[in-house]
Amino acid sequence: xxxxxxxxxxxxxxxxxxxxxxxxxxxxxxxxxxxxxxxxxxxxxxxxxxxxxxxxxxxxxxxxxxxxxxxxxxxxxxxxxxxxxxxxxxxxxxxxxxxxxxxxxxxxxxxxxxxxxxxxxxxxxxxxxxxxxxxxxxxxxxxxxxxxxxxxxxxxxxxxxxxxxxxxxxxxxxxxxxxxxxxxxxxxxxxxxxxxxxxxxxxxxxxxxxxxxxxxxxxxxxxxxxxxxxxxxxxxxxxxxxxxxxxxxxxxxxxxxxxxxxxxxxxxxxxxxxxxxxxxxxxxxxxxxxxxxxxxxxxxxxxxxxxxxxxxxxxxxxxxxxxxxxxxxxxxxxxxxxxxxxxxxxxxxxxxxxxxxxxxxxxxxxxxxxxxxxxxxxxxxxxxxxxxxxxxxxxxxxxxxxxxxxxxxxxxxxxxxxxxxxxxxxxxxxxxxxxxxxxxxxxxxxxxxxxxxxxxxxxxxxxxxxxxxxxxxxxxxxxxxxxxxxxxxxxxxxxxxxxxxxxxxxxxxxxxxxxxxxxxxxxxxxxxxxxxxxxxxxxxxxxxxxxxxxxxxxxxxxxxxxxxxxxxxxxxxxxxxxxxxxxxxxxxxxxxxxxxxxxxxxxxxxxxxxxxxxxxxxxxxxxxxxxxxxxxxxxxxxxxxxxxxxxxxxxxxxxxxxxxxxxxxxxxxxxxxxxxxxxxxxxxxxxxxxxxxxx
Ligand SMILES: [Cu+2]
Numbered sequence: 231x232x233x234x235x236x237x238x239x240x241x242x243x244x245x246x247x248x249x250x251x252x253x254x255x256x257x258x259x260x261x262x263x264x265x266x267x268x269x270x271x272x273x274x275x276x277x278x279x280x281x282x283x284x285x286x287x288x289x290x291x292x293x294x295x296x297x298x299x300x301x302x303x304x305x306x307x308x309x310x311x312x313x314x315x316x317x318x319x320x321x322x323x324x325x326x327x328x329x330x331x332x333x334x335x336x337x338x339x340x341x342x343x344x345x346x347x348x349x350x351x352x353x354x355x356x357x358x359x360x361x362x363x364x365x366x367x368x369x370x371x372x373x374x375x376x377x378x379x380x381x382x383x384x385x386x387x388x389x390x391x392x393x394x395x396x397x398x399x400x401x402x403x404x405x406x407x408x409x410x411x412x413x414x415x416x417x418x419x420x421x422x423x424x425x426x427x428x429x430x431x432x433x434x435x436x437x438x439x440x441x442x443x444x445x446x447x448x449x450x451x452x453x454x455x456x457x458x459x460x461x462x463x464x465x466x467x468x469x470x471x472x473x474x475x476x477x478x479x480x481x482x483x484x485x486x487x488x489x490x491x492x493x494x495x496x497x498x499x500x501x502x503x504x505x506x507x508x509x510x511x512x513x514x515x516x517x518x519x520x521x522x523x524x525x526x527x528x529x530x531x532x533x534x535x536x537x538x539x540x541x542x543x544x545x546x547x548x549x550x551x552x553x554x555x556x557x558x559x560x561x562x563x564x565x566x567x568x569x570x571x572x573x574x575x576x577x578x579x580x581x582x583x584x585x586x587x588x589x590x591x592x593x594x595x596x597x598x599x600x601x602x603x604x605x606x607x608x609x610x611x612x613x614x615x616x617x618x619x620x621x622x623x624x625x626x627x628x629x630x631x632x633x634x635x636x637x638x639x640x641x642x643x644x645x646x647x648x649x650x651x652x653x654x655x656x657x658x659x660x661x662x663x664x665x666x667x668x669x670x671x672x673x674x675x676x677x678x679x680x681x682x683x684x685x686x687x688x689x690x691x692x693x694x695x696x697x698x699x700x701x702x703x704x705x706x707x708x709x710x711x712x713x714x715x716x717x718x719x720x721x722x723x724x725x726x727x728x729x730x731x732x733x734x735x736x737x738x739x740x741x742x743x744x745x746x747x748x749x750x751x752x753x754x755x756x757x758x759x760x761x762x763x764x765x766x767x768x769x770x771x772x773x774x775x776x777x778x779x780x781x782x783x784x785x786x787x788x789x790x791x792x793x794x795x796x797x798x799x800x801x802x803x804x805x806x807x808x809x810x811x812x813x814x815x816x817x818x819x820x821x822x823x824x825x826x827x828x829x830x831x832x833x834x835x836x837x838x839x840x841x842x843x844x845x846x847x848x849x850x851x852x853x854x855x856x857x858x859x860x861x862x863x864x865x866x867x868x869x870x871x872x873x874x875x876x877x878x879x880x881x882x883x884x885x886x887x888x889x890x891x892x893x894x895x896x897x898x899x900x901x902x903x904x905x906x907x908x909x910x911x912x913x914x915x916x917x918x919x920x921x922x923x924x925x
Pocket of ligand 1: 526527530573574576577
């Protein structure tokens with residue numbers, strides 16, 4: 231096959247839709263089933279959008295929007311779409327392993343390897359990252375009293391690049407195959423000599439493109455927090471979620487380039503016969519391991535810190551108390567951020583460095599438990615003697631306390647190099663990282679979504695269904711992953727398509743049931759959204775403060791106006807909104823209003839998404855003329871765009887006055903709802919401050 235042919239490596243037989251008819255087997259049924267589910271899903275979405283004439287509003291109100299709130303929501307939608315694939319893949323893997331005693335199993339070993347690679351890649355890069363970036367996008371400008379991100383258009387481009395990466399992973403389900411070397415894509419396994427197919431290339435371009443998007447997001451968040459805080463908001467007056475965002479952004483800015491560079495070096499190895507990571511001609515695979523985990527370990531904290539931020543906000547709000555030890559939480563966050571750069575080597579304790587080096591990195595790893603412990607104690611102290619309401623976010627928080635501590639402790643166990651030698655390649659490790667990522671990141675994000683949903687959409691989520699969802703996640707997690715600790719200690723290797731020890735089987739079946747429970751938790755989550763949307767009129771909270779919130783975002787109507795705040799509020803301490811409610815009349819109408827200038831909608835982010843998806847696809851399949859075309863089009867579009875006169879939309883002072891004073895007047899005259907009626911239909915989003923524990 232010529233490298234320069236018109237269609238590159240593409241040919242009709244790379245489409246996996248009909249594999250099952252060519253060669254009927256359960257494995258191929260799963261392959262074709264997954265591919266056709268995706269194709270049908272897209273067709274149904276197109277049909278529905280056409281049927282309800284939604285293309286125009288979708289384009290005008292969402293895809294071209296530069297409003298940080300809408301971009302945040304789109305990030306989270308992307309995460310939810312990708313999560314439905316990731317969770318089902320996890321369940322398919324469990325189904326395979328319960329049937330794989332003695333080397334059978336429903337899937338081929340190759341397919342199983344693809345599954346654990348896509349599952350990991352999707353869950354980290356296209357579920358966890360969009361969740362945190364989406365939540366940050368939505369919240370941070372509101373929490374600091376800003377009008378938008380520092381760079382609204384760049385924000386849209388970040389979303390476009392992340393979506394392009396996700397699109398490539400989704401395309402690999404139908405056209406060709408994915409890589410089989412895990413979410414880390416370690417060479418030499420992913421080197422050209424051992425994996426000549428398109429799989430690693432899909433991974434490379436998905437990660438490289440979305441990685442640039444994430445880096446731009448990190449820069450955007452940091453600059454926003456440094457430059458756009460409301461008058462009077464000192465750094466130590468910022469809400470804790472904003473603090474964790476700042477630390478996460480700094481982690482992104484320093485760690486993401488390491489990943490992008492490692493991935494591009496791997497691309498040079500594969501495309502242009504460089505030898506960075508080969509075992510010959512001067513290459514060394516350990517260079518990749520170092521670069522990858524220089525990103526990979528801080529990434530763990532990129533993911534977990536925003537969840538810590540969510541737990542800080544929800545524990546204070548639902549205990550009706552000021553956050554205990556605010557400053558120590560800030561310091562702990564910064565300590566975690568710094569320490570996270572000093573431990574990457576614990577990911578390859580077994581790869582032959584000296585005992586001294588291993589010991590140093592082991593100790594550094596264990597140190598992170600100290601600031602983490604500080605945090606857990608502070609949240610507990612916040613709840614202590616508070617007037618706690620047993621809401622959905624509090625259920626997530628309590629599950630987090632119980633389960634995450636087990637995960638954290640197993641991390642300290644693994645930080646001991648001698649123990650790591652024993653269990654590194656076993657399911658013990660799989661248990662550990664799921665044990666931190668599910669109760670930490672996932673529970674944090676889901677409770678955050680539940681908590682801020684009424685802010686974003688103007689109505690609460692159904693509390694009862696939300697509670698069932700939260701419990702199902704907690705139970706599903708425990709049944710699926712806690713047995714893996716035992717299996718790992720019994721010697722079951724990870725990434726293994728089959729096993730030969732009959733003692734493992736009952737435990738594998740148990741985790742299989744757990745996986746079903748997790749799938750039902752996900753379905754329940756979607757059911758919660760569905761039912762709540764249907765009942766949105768009874769659940770409406772237009773006044774904007776349904777939980778008696780403490781931070782600035784609750785000081786706006788729900789959903790907030792496009793410009794967030796008619797006047798940037800004057801800040802003189804932490805928990806500014808709680809203070810305003812205690813000591814004054816927070817909804818007084820200000821005497822004067824000014825016109826507001828907002829950036830105009832733009833199609834640049836969408837165009838970039840299309841061009842980068844096409845570029846990644848062309849490079850993966852060696853369609854070089856197309857890659858060249860896209861590679862030229864991208865800078866041309868960017869230059870063309872920068873020559874256009876800056877377009878803005880001006881909101882007149884009269885419009886701002888009309889909307890803002892209407893909301894203030896209505897809210898002022900509305901009755902305040904006491905906390906025991908919070909989950910009833912009478913909660914329209916104005917909280918009574920009577921009987922609150924004082925700020
Ligand atoms: Cu690590």
